[in-house]
Amino acid sequence: MTDPDYAAACAIVRGADSVICTSHLNPDADGIATALALALACERLGKPARVVLPSPAPRLYAFLPGFARVSAVADVAAARRQPPCALLIACDCGDRERLGAAAALPHQRLLNLDHHASNTRFGDLALVDEEACCSGLVAARLLEHLGVPLDRELATLLYATLVYDTGRFLHPNTTAEAFRFAARLAEAGVDIAAVNRALTYTRSPRDLGLLKLALERLTIDAEVPGLAGIALTRAExxxxxxxxxxxxxxxxxxxLADNRIAYLVREPLEGAGARISLRSVPPYDVAAVAAAFGGGGHRQAAGATYPGTAAACLAELLPRLRALLADARPAP
Ligand SMILES: [Mn+2]
Structure with missing residues (x-):
């Protein structure tokens, strides 16, 4: 792991006269708000900037400053038709495939700004800080190098990335650095309670229907303590x-109290296969399990796509998760 080269990233941004910021397929708050913050910062530097994603941004993020400017490309052909830019910035995206159609946006150079340990270092420059709790923190450090001051709008975007990726300051990435970052953003004028509400109380009646179904499908593993999960089929x-x-x-x-590994396996309504999501507590490395299925992520939060049904996926996944729980010994 090499230290992220902020000076080199700064030079790439300074040298670009137009910018598109993007993120991974099914972008989350870290990806969307980081892209919005970088686009806003580029504009503050006098560069035209757009935010173009490989899939639509969830409406629940409409509270983010500048959300109305976010667009999405439906496919590679639509991406190729977009006006070209000098610099494409991929935010919070671990590998080129996860960029989906956004990889086809016409660009001269590609800056890969991320914090996933599994990042493949694609692009002309990989600004990857594995220690950062969110991509928003990597963006904030880049803004510092660029000399763009944190105003209320930028700070609100960055605070959303921090709250989202730390699970509201709950996950192991909630470090002293995360709190220092939060304090800086609060000092820049973020309405902390408003962002927390906007990221927390977001459920529609349909979401509650899904929660009900998911609770009914919850399976607590009979063989290994600390393993539990949910599988949902397309029909359900x-x-x-x-x-x-x-x-x-x-x-x-x-x-669940004493849960050590949680999984979700779901068949998407559109398209084949099943999507695997994994969460764990240290020292259990679920990124390694996701990698065995061609996916990736963080040690404590990872995902992958499986080519078969949810049932077939579980038949392969559960033995691996049970083995992980049996093998790993907590660090002394
Ligand atoms: Mn992230």
């Missing part, structure tokens, strides 16, 4: 429709 989801955001469903198994 068809009546409800997919939520904009899946992240709270896996919180159900995770919320």
């Amino acid at each position: 989801l068809a009546a409800l429709g997919e939520p904009e955001e899946w992240s709270e469903i896996i919180e159900i198994p995770r919320s």
